[in-house]
Amino acid sequence: MSSKHSTASIPYAPLPPPPPNAAAVVVVLPPYPRHGGFRLRRCLGFSAALLLVAASAFLLFPSDPAVQLTRIRLNRVRVSMSPSLTLDLSFNLTLRVQNRDLFSMYLRSFNVSVGYRGRELGFVTTEGERIRARGSSYVDTTLDLDGLQVVHDAFYLLEDLAKGVVPFDADAKVNGVLGILFVELPIKARVSCEVSVNVKNQTIAHQNCSPEELFHPSPVKS
Structure with missing residues (x-):
């Protein structure tokens, strides 16, 4: 048995053209969601940059040197009453300067002064040197004061001499620069000591030192 299939054609009528005043219709599709890996990589990169900047600031930001007055030796102390009250004083001092930075520093000068009851008696300045990173x-420096006339605190000096122990103030300052690329950064350090001198046996009876932190000013281009 054979069967026949027949295909009937259906007439197709084209769509009528839109009217001339019809408004155009625009369909906006929602944006395709991106993968979250890009945002994660961006956050990780930003965090790594912050850590790098913090590490660089920690390693490269200059810090003032550490200064210690490691040794004070009394050479002589002598008081004369005639014709006026005068003081002869001599110290040998040893300073230790430590560079805590990753760059070498040049210390321009060391200044050591000695005072009595808050009033400076005299000072000595020594040229500096370069210290590696x-x-x-x-x-080492020596401070000699000969024939120093004591006027303001003569009464207190006579009283301390009667006790046999005279308290002095020793102050050491360091000035220098730290060179980073083309910029020189000023650095400073200071240490203050209280030194009690036994005038009878010409020795140091007591000493107490404390370092002081100093702020350095803005960088200066070389």
Whole structure:
């Protein structure tokens, strides 16, 4: 048995053209969601940049050197009453300067002064030297004061002489620069000591030192 299939054609009528005043219809599709990996990579990159900047600031930001007055030796102390009250005083001092930075520093000067009851008696200035990165240096200096006339605190000096012990103030300052690329950064350090001198046996009876932190000013281009 054979079967025949017949295909009937259905007439198709084209759509009528839109009217001339009809408004155009625009269909806006929602944006395709991006993968979250891009945002994660961006956050990780930003965090890594912050850590790098913090590490660089920690390693490169200059810090003032550490200064210690490691040794004070009394050479002489002598008081004369005639014709006026005068003081002869001599100290040998040893300073230890430690560079805590990753760059070498040049210390321009060391200034050591001695005072009595808050009033400076005299000072000595020594030329500095270069200290390598993370290194330290020892500086020896001698402070001689001969024939120093004591006027303002003569009464207190006579009273301390009667006790046999005279308290002095020793102050050491360091000035220098730290060179980073083309910029020189000023650095300073200071240490203050209270030194009691036994005038009978010409020795140091007591000493107490404390470092002081100093703020350095703005960088200066070389």
